[in-house]
Amino acid sequence: MHKNTVRAWIKHGLPTIDRKRPMIIHGRDAKRFLEDRRRRAKQPCPPGHFFCLRCRAPKIPAGAMVDYLPITPTSGNLRGICPDCHALIHRRVSFASIYAFHPTLEVAFPQAAARIRDSTEGCPNCDFNLEGENNETA
Amino acid sequence: MKPHNAENERLKRRYFAYLREAKRYSEASVDMVAKALHRFETYARMRDFKAFHIEQTIAFKRHLSEQISAQTGARF
Numbered sequence: 001m002h003k004n005t006v007r008a009w010i011k012h013g014l015p016t017i018d019r020k021r022p023m024i025i026h027g028r029d030a031k032r033f034l035e036d037r038r039r040r041a042k043q044p045c046p047p048g049h050f051f052c053l054r055c056r057a058p059k060i061p062a063g064a065m066v067d068y069l070p071i072t073p074t075s076g077n078l079r080g081i082c083p084d085c086h087a088l089i090h091r092r093v094s095f096a097s098i099y100a101f102h103p104t105l106e107v108a109f110p111q112a113a114a115r116i117r118d119s120t121e122g123c124p125n126c127d128f129n130l131e132g133e134n135n136e137t138a
Numbered sequence: 139m140k141p142h143n144a145e146n147e148r149l150k151r152r153y154f155a156y157l158r159e160a161k162r163y164s165e166a167s168v169d170m171v172a173k174a175l176h177r178f179e180t181y182a183r184m185r186d187f188k189a190f191h192i193e194q195t196i197a198f199k200r201h202l203s204e205q206i207s208a209q210t211g212a213r214f
Contacts, residue, residue, distance in 0.1 A: 018144035024151060026142055 009033065048104045050089035052082040059083060065106045068098065078107065143184040150175060 049058035061080025070076035157163040
């Protein structure tokens with residue numbers, strides 16, 4: 001961690017034990033300060049909202065229209081467009097709960113995959129398992 | 139009561155560095171010492187270590203012996 005990072009924290013209100021140098025920060029104060037900061041930065045998305053990474057805020061997709069892109073047989077991503085910056089916004093959902101959690105959205109199910117290979121990408125987390133299975137069968 | 143005494147914190151910092159570097163204490167051992175010192179400081183109401191008197195530790199020892207163990211429910 002760079003010393004300027006800690007200096008910026010102090011500038012933003014992290015208390016030091018006194019005004020003298022070298023500056024010493026109480027561990028308890030640092031923990032409280034960083035936890036507070038993290039809590040304030042949290043922006044939980046209510047149902048029907050997607051977090052836009054460009055705007056850094058929860059948004060309702062433009063026209064309340066989204067596509068469902070399956071990743072596994074039971075879950076996938078909902079993809080919409082940010083109404084303000086027109087960037088793609090995603091939210092992971094389970095297939096069973098699409099309408100339960102996002103009743104206001106109009107969900108489309110594209111039939112053909114947009115990729116040249118014409119197949120959906122497997123979940124990368126499963127790679128090791130697949131490799132293991134292949135080895136076992138071979 | 140003040141949450142900490144700045145002079146004590148500086149002194150403790152030097153002492154922890156001594157324990158770590160000269161005495162080769164592990165981080166966990168230094169944490170244990172820090173916790174014990176904090177207990178004493180809390181009992182002494184964050185009084186400056188410069189105002190230390192042996193009677194304080196005798197009273198602290200008596201105070202500890204009257205505490206109830208959280209694990210067994212018995213006195214220390």
